[in-house]
Amino acid sequence: MTDLEALYRDLHSHPELSFAEHRTAGLVAEHLRALGLDVTTGIGRTGAVGVLTNGEGPTVLLRADMDALPVKEDTGLAWASTQTATDHTGATVPVMHACGHDIHITCLIGAVEAMAASRDEWTGTLIALFQPAEEHGGGARVMVDDGLYEKIPTPDVVLGQHVTSLPAGMLGAHSGAAMAAVDTMEVTLHGRGGHGSRPETTIDPVVMAAATVMRLQTVVSREIAPKDTAVVTVGSLHAGSASNIIAADATLGISVRSFSEEVRGRVLGAVDRIITAEATASGAPVAPTVEFDVQYPVTVNEPAATARTTAAFAAEFGEDRLFDPGALSGSEDVGILATAAGVPLVYWILGGADPAVVAAAQAAGSVDTDIPSNHSPHFAPLAQPTIDTGVRALVVAAREWLGSRG
Numbered sequence: 001m002t003d004l005e006a007l008y009r010d011l012h013s014h015p016e017l018s019f020a021e022h023r024t025a026g027l028v029a030e031h032l033r034a035l036g037l038d039v040t041t042g043i044g045r046t047g048a049v050g051v052l053t054n055g056e057g058p059t060v061l062l063r064a065d066m067d068a069l070p071v072k073e074d075t076g077l078a079w080a081s082t083q084t085a086t087d088h089t090g091a092t093v094p095v096m097h098a099c100g101h102d103i104h105i106t107c108l109i110g111a112v113e114a115m116a117a118s119r120d121e122w123t124g125t126l127i128a129l130f131q132p133a134e135e136h137g138g139g140a141r142v143m144v145d146d147g148l149y150e151k152i153p154t155p156d157v158v159l160g161q162h163v164t165s166l167p168a169g170m171l172g173a174h175s176g177a178a179m180a181a182v183d184t185m186e187v188t189l190h191g192r193g194g195h196g197s198r199p200e201t202t203i204d205p206v207v208m209a210a211a212t213v214m215r216l217q218t219v220v221s222r223e224i225a226p227k228d229t230a231v232v233t234v235g236s237l238h239a240g241s242a243s244n245i246i247a248a249d250a251t252l253g254i255s256v257r258s259f260s261e262e263v264r265g266r267v268l269g270a271v272d273r274i275i276t277a278e279a280t281a282s283g284a285p286v287a288p289t290v291e292f293d294v295q296y297p298v299t300v301n302e303p304a305a306t307a308r309t310t311a312a313f314a315a316e317f318g319e320d321r322l323f324d325p326g327a328l329s330g331s332e333d334v335g336i337l338a339t340a341a342g343v344p345l346v347y348w349i350l351g352g353a354d355p356a357v358v359a360a361a362q363a364a365g366s367v368d369t370d371i372p373s374n375h376s377p378h379f380a381p382l383a384q385p386t387i388d389t390g391v392r393a394l395v396v397a398a399r400e401w402l403g404s405r406g
């Protein structure tokens with residue numbers, strides 16, 4: 001086992017929730033300082049950034065996110081997490097690196113090691129940015145608002161990667177709109193509570209919620225053109241406490257994904273209209289309350305920069321290790337780091353699943369059920385060749401954008 005694999009196992013068994021990445025950021029800062037970088041911690045609460053200045057030349061920012069998720073790990077790995085933590089609502093929750101951000105941290109540390117060891121081959125400034133709170137809390141925006149680009153140099157390009165359940169050793173990049181915008185909201189439907197035996201004295205928020213959930217299914221199927229894509233998911237629904245009580249209100253947690261501002265506006269408008277109209281149809285005493293939570297823009301890979309970076313990947317890995325995954329319905333806030341600097345973003349996906357297992361599932365037509373996706377309690381990327389591939393991809397991409405010596 002290499003030092004990087006040991007680091008990966010250590011990170012995996014010590015996951016931390018969004019904005020609680022204290023141990024992780026401390027470890028990262030220690031590694032970066034040992035490699036001779038100028039390190040700033042506490043940017044955007046728990047963010048850590050290292051700068052490696054190496055003469056005149058372009059400035060390249062490599063980004064890794066650090067946070068884990070409130071998921072109870074069920075991978076069976078020897079180094080599986082058994083940790084719990086207090087979440088933003090005060091509840092005690094299990095914690096797991098179920099999105100592979102531990103892989104991202106490990107790969108970026110490995111890339112910085114390689115870049116520090118090859119200083120005589122390149123020129124410019126390398127920034128290694130370790131972002132908090134990608135999953136919950138909008139860490140990229142918080143870092144920018146905390147004066148990120150006053151504390152570190154403004155980059156010429158922002159580069160990063162995300163591990164997925166595609167075969168390990170593969171790299172995927174999609175030019176243009178690559179990942180969806182997300183808008184999440186908590187909706188409270190207000191009814192009037194009372195005795196379960198006397199519905200005539202109440203306005204039942206459970207029925208109101210049920211009607212709203214069903215009607216929301218028509219937004220994508222009936223209001224969005226077949227050529228466009230959107231997702232409306234009601235991920236949580238809470239109401240009531242006992243069968244003989246009609247509750248006073250119900251809450252829905254809704255997330256909306258879209259790939260263009262036009263579709264985004266259309267879907268959000270329809271969601272708002274349906275929530276309001278179903279409340280009216282039920283005779284609700286007051287209009288529903290809508291509170292927006294995480295909102296990330298579309299992740300856009302700048303086409304020229306993407307072509308330049310993927311050409312470098314093709315030269316390093318060969319065309320057969322590259323593919324175009326198309327636009328992904330997941331969302332990311334990495335684009336905010338590029339937009340705030342006014343520079344291009346190139347963000348690619350890194351395969352992490354066992355290629356033999358993926359091939360068997362493909363043959364059986366059972367990829368969707370047999371290969372755990374990100375955020376699954378079973379998500380367990382293979383350490384290798386995932387880490388080696390991720391390190392090399394970051395180094396190749398950074399070297400493509402930095403100056404070279406000799």
Ligand code: ZN
Pocket residue numbers: 099135374375
């Ligand atoms: Zn995630």
Ligand code: ZN
Pocket residue numbers: 099100101134162
């Ligand atoms: Zn993630």
